[in-house]
Amino acid sequence: MTASTDDHDHDETAEPITDRVHDNSWSANLETPKYAGAPELAVRDALAAIDHTTAGNHVNLVTHGDLGHPEEFLYDALREERGDVDPEYVERCGCGGHVTRVDVP
Numbered sequence: 617m618t619a620s621t622d623d624h625d626h627d628e629t630a631e632p633i634t635d636r637v638h639d640n641s642w643s644a645n646l647e648t649p650k651y652a653g654a655p656e657l658a659v660r661d662a663l664a665a666i667d668h669t670t671a672g673n674h675v676n677l678v679t680h681g682d683l684g685h686p687e688e689f690l691y692d693a694l695r696e697e698r699g700d701v702d703p704e705y706v707e708r709c710g711c712g713g714h715v716t717r718v719d720v721p
Contacts, residue, residue: 646662652682655683674718675717682712690716704718
């Protein structure tokens, strides 16, 4: 039996979005092909990016265009998990993705 692309699983063995804490503002790339049909993976990695950003800085979450506007799948999930963040839409990228800024209090 061969596995289809829908059979993959996004567990802890997946490559982390970052391997360090960022003591500056930075961008997290959540628009690679693995995110195209996986909003739950984008949310998980967006939360990890926020956790890896020091207070007083922001992280730009750049999400895959196939996921649609991030307000549809990301904003409420971030607020539910981190009540102290307020995602702000920045722009749509030329490649079709979306940029959301999250200030880390």
